[in-house]
Amino acid sequence: MNNLIIKSILFFLMTVMSSAAFAHTNATSQSRVDIAISPNLKGVVVDENKTPIDFVNVVLLKVDSTYLAGTITDKDGTFAFKGDYDSPRFIKVSSVGYASQTLDIPLTGNFGMIVLATESTMLGEVVVKSNRPVTAIKGDALVTNVAGTQLEHAGTAEDVLVQVPMVVGRDGSFEVFGKGSPAIYINGRLVRDSNELMQISSADIKNVEVVTNPGVRYDASVNSVIRITTKRPQGDGFSGLLRSVLRENKYVSSVNQANFKYRTGGLEVFANFGGAIAKFQSNQYGISNSSMSWKEEITQNGYGNVKDFFGKAWFSYMFNEKHSIGAYYSNGITNDRMQHSHVTDLSADDEILDVATSLRSGDTKKLPRHYANMYYNGKIGDLGIDLNADYLWNKSRSNVTVDGISLTDGKSLIHSLGANRGRMFAEKLVLSYPVWNGTIEAGEEFVSSRFSSDYVTDAEIVDDANTRVDENNIAGFIDFRQTFGRFNFGAGLRYEHVNFDYLENGQKKENQSKTYNNLFPSFFMSTTIDKVQLSLNYTGKTKRPNYGDLDGTIDYINRYTLQGGNPYLKPEKIHSVELTGAWRRFFAQLSYTYKKDPIISTTVPYGESGEVKLMTLDNFPEIHSIRAFIGASCNIGIWDPRINLGLTKQWFAIDTWKGRKHLNNPQGMVQWQNAIHLPYDVWLNVDMAWESAGNDRNLYRKACSYVNAKLYKAFFNNSFSVSVEANDIFNQRNYGVMSFSRDITRYVCVTDLSRSFYLTLQYTFNSSRDRYKGRGAGTNEKNRF
Structure with a gap:
């Protein structure tokens, strides 16, 4: 595919929309x-x-x-x-x-x-009650209504997202189909801790918007956005939420939290506390083949313990409907312990060369995790003002020991100590003003960040390292939106100036340090033709490597495996165009994406013999891909079924030690979600999903599937709820992944027990929506930390 094909696709999509609108206008513009x-x-x-x-x-x-x-x-x-x-x-x-x-x-x-x-319709002995369309188009967003639908009884915001079309994942980790991890907002405020999704009852949610091509208001690295809007607040006084979750997955884990809020007049004061204690297993099998005729077979078994505690306090004050201020501060402690055993068989031409056994153990402490936000949200006449300032500072320290023995080298004992520090300051100002039949938004954003890493080891093949990354990002943007009859138009432009400095042992490395000046355009057009909603949009984006990916430190895994970042990585450049349609209870989306310099994980030989492998990342030339998604829902008596179908296909080739390999196999997904309203106001959810085998970047993923079931019951006017849940009942969610690179082909299969059971108890009193309107600044920068 080339630029001619891209232009042809854009021309075709524009022609379809314009022709349909023109035909409809001619048919209704008489007399x-x-x-x-x-x-x-x-x-x-x-x-x-x-x-x-x-x-x-x-x-x-x-x-x-x-x-x-x-x-x-x-x-x-x-x-x-x-x-x-x-x-x-x-x-x-x-x-x-x-x-x-x-x-x-x-x-x-x-x-x-x-x-x-x-309105309700009687069909024989079956009553079909037509709720509002669960999913509709609004501007550049796909909106799923929650209020007034069965999704009100899902449990929490996290349980709602599991049911939202185009959103996949759970346990606080979500992706938008084909778009990766989204930025999630609750009432305009960025979610920085996945625990926040568990703190909101589904009964308090109004709707969820999924934006698959975010405009210029968002950082150019944000490729998808989820916006959760809750219902209007109810009353003053003291309110709170107590929640406890027990999880069984071979080991028992628990998550507990307490949220308190006091409201009087325009003042709201909040305090949240929580903690998690978890033990989990980590088992996998892997095999690597290389151009040096080496074959490496690895079996890993282990477990980990995590203890996490957090606290958060904030306030907001509404002077009136036009002016509000607020601030919050949060901190937390995480202690992560792990122990893994590795057995590595090394052979060449089916002849065993070495057998190595190692025990890798250690702990990682994240202390502290400071985060603060201040905001002002107001309106002076018709001028809207949204101002945010954010500060982040965190530190983590890891201590790892690898005790090993091999046939060729005998016993070895390797120690390593690592310390990472990160800090960030960000501010963002957005001004909005009504113009004609729409609005104009203009703003600026400034982010200053630093990430440093110290690494000390006694492994002979790995050196000690001290690295630091300093980055300043200055951005300005303007977004213009208008309505002409049944047509809505929007266009925006974002400029970003990024100054990136990379230092080793306190000395700046000129080759790795860079300056970027980029313009990122966006455009959308939406209309309604009869009962069909259509939306077409285009965005130019980028994806910058995480700070850990830029770290040149090489970490010792075992005698044959090392891991490290790549300070020479360049940002990806992404161009995406999407056509979305909705009719009654059906919706569909078709998109095309072009990525230049995509960042892809790879494995290369390390050292002269090629026996040791280094897992790292690198930029590849380009990837073309298309994505299609279609969904439908209905309501039949007590049964609310929903089905989603997705397909992605890429065009990407890579040189391997066996020659040029085209990784163009499509991946398909089928979701069948069922909500059943049982007697005594009990809700039963049975969700099934299947993902086909296929290629994603330089990976080949094998097929997998899962079946989940959940019972939910609320008591005392939804103030107390109990849910029992079984996930991946048949333990089929695990899948194998084969990765391809120039010198090594590597297959890894996670063999953990995926089946798990949950018991959730939640109590809320005097529930009300918070008025905190802080939207945060430096959204993508926080994720990079």
Whole structure:
């Protein structure tokens, strides 16, 4: 594939959308009469409980029902038409799950509050109740409604994300299908600790937005975003949450947390505490083949212990609806102990050359983990202001011992000591202002960070190391969005200046130090044609290596295996275009992505003999890929099924010791999720998934599958809940991975027991949504630490 193909794909997608819109416009633009009305038509749409309804279709019609313009309600249920239209007479308000209404235009142009009634349909002896569409398009986001659906009973925000289309993962680790790890926001505030997802009840969530091509407001390294919005706050006073989770997976682990909040007037004060004690196993089998005719077979068995404790305190104060301030501070301690046994068989031409056995043990302590945020969120006239400042400082220290014996070298005892330190300061200012039928946003972001590493070892083949990375990133961006009838447009541009310095033993290395100046554009267009929602968007992005990936320190794993970063790594450049559509309870997305200089893990010989392997990373020329995803949901009595289908395919080739190899095998995914409402208000979830074998970068992944089941019951008006869960019931989630590089082909299969069981108890009182509006700065930089 080349630039001509890329341009052809873009031209094709634009042509499809433009042609459909043009045809629809021609069919509905007849017999116009030049009669002007007031340019201020507005109203708010609510349900029977007076709760605002978003994503409701509102269409402006002539007396003969000819289409004039269309829009959808926002998160507050409001809508507006601005401009002069020919002979307007009615509006039609409709949303799946509600009875439609056709209303005359009042003389004032203000419709006030429009109440939609819930609609149900009887089919024989089966009652099919049409809830609102679970998934819809809003601008550049795919929005899944939670309030008013079975997802309200999922348990926590983490349990909700498991059910959201295009999101895969669990236990605080999530990915957006084909887009990697997302930045997750709760009410506009960046989530920096996955425990936060367990602290929010699913009953308090309004909706979840998945953005697969984030715009210029986000760091150019952010390739996907998940935004969680909770319901409006209820009342003042003291509130809290107590939660305890027991997990059994050969060993028993527990996670406990307590969250407290006090609200009076505009003041909110918070305090969160928690801790986890876990023991886990770590077993894998691997085999490597190289161009030197070496064959290395490794069996690893071990376990680890983790103790984690954290605390967090913050406040927010709302002077009025237009002005609020806040700040928070968090800290934590983590102690991680591990012990692994390795058995390595080395052979050449089927002749055993050496058998080595080693016991690797050690501990890693992360102390302290300082993090602080301050924010101001306000509005002066029509000018919106969002200001954040963040500070981070952390330190980790590891002590590792490898006690080994081999047939050729006899006994050995290797000690290593490592210490990492990181600090970051970031600030971000975003200004917004309404312009015509839309808004304009402009802002700047500054991030200054440092990461240092000290490593000392008595291994003869590895040297001691002292490295440091200093990086300053200055960014400015502007984003412009407008609405023209049923069309929404947005375009933005982000500029980033990055100064990167790499130092060894206090001396700057000019070859590894770099300066980058980049522009990152974005564009989106969305429309509604009849009941079909369409969205097309493009973004230019980058992916910078994590600081650990840039660390030139070489870590001793065992006699035959070393691991280290690569200070010569360059950032990836990413261009992506996506077409998304939604109709009733169906949605689909098709995307194309081009990556230049992708960062890929690889293994190379170390030393003259080639017997020792170094696991590291490197830049490769390019990768082309396409991604398709389609999902559907329905409601049949007590049963709410949902099915998702995904497919990714890349075009990528690599030189191996066996010759040129094309890694173009597609990967498929099938998800079948089922929520069943049992008697006594008990919810049963049965989720099944299958992932096919296929290529991802320089890897070949084997197929895997899983079946999960969960029972959930809430008591006392949802204040107390109990859930019992079994994950990977048939223990089929583990899969083997084969990696290809120039000199070595390596196969690794994790053989851990994947099956696990959970018991979760949660109690909340006087539950309310927090008003903290800090959005954070330096989003991607924190992840790199």
